[in-house]
Amino acid sequence: MDHDVIVIGEISDRATVTLTDGATKPYNGIFTATTFAPAARATPAGFEVTIHDGTTATGAKLILATGVRDTLPDIPGLAERWGDSVAACPYCHGYECDKGPIAVIGTGPGSEHQAQLLSEWGQVDFLTQGRVPLDDAIRADLARRRVTLIDTPVAEISDRATVTLTDGATKPYNGIFTATTFAPASPIAMLLGCEIEENPMGQVIKVDGMQATSVPGVFACGDAATFMASVSIAVGKGALAGIACHRDLVFGQT
Ligand SMILES: Cc1cc2nc3c(=O)[nH]c(=O)nc-3n(C[C@H](O)[C@H](O)[C@H](O)COP(=O)(O)OP(=O)(O)OC[C@H]3O[C@@H](n4cnc5c(N)ncnc54)[C@H](O)[C@@H]3O)c2cc1C
16 A cells, blocks of 8 residues: 555665665665644745744745645544555555455445446445435446445444444455545645635645646645645646746746
């Protein structure tokens, strides 16, 4: 379940990084991001960011790459397995289900999309918990995809991925999927007055095609500014935000 960008195994000597595939590389120095910025404000020269230790940092432009905070369904055993046997994204975690049984835990309208998609990766039990309105067309589509509908609410998740329903029935799965709601992890976009985009999945910072927010000089990228959470998308949009920010510095507001 690691993100396939770079996985560090250990750091030895003064600055030699060993990756999990055994490759080593010496560096002149290693920096890790341990700085938390609880606030920011606009100034005549640009922006001033407050650091957690009380110091400030200033810049003419600002790029927000601060991710989102997920709110998980309140089911005993779910949070402990989040990112391991419980996840949200079929494209990230569907393959690992190895075509075995998959549970999709419904949280509300739209959860049927997860069940429809995941039927590509295994046999899906769609645990609607009685919370997902399904019309005849969607029921027919789910039946065509051999998705089993179960309305009994989920009581708990145990072992690796075993679901127990409130009627006592239990079943082990290869993977469990559910939807979260999310919002920007940092309040900075809101503090600066950036427009926020909302849909049933949650909130993200609204950006244009060059990652510019509604506040001139502020750019946003990664999960904080997209409903499609993926490492590669975050990295790509981060590069775009950097380019747009630099062009803004060189050519001014366009
Ligand atoms: C359970 C789970 C599994 C996933 N699996 C996959 C997968 O297999 N493949 C894949 O491609 N994607 C996966 N994703 C999605 C992927 O993790 C994200 O798309 C990606 O991490 C987004 O990168 P980001 O830099 O935008 O945000 P993040 O990775 O969230 O990084 C944001 C950083 O900003 C920091 N931060 C927040 N607020 C502040 C502040 N005020 N001051 C300073 N720092 C701050 C945070 O601490 C964090 O370190 C998964 C996501 C989840 C939740």
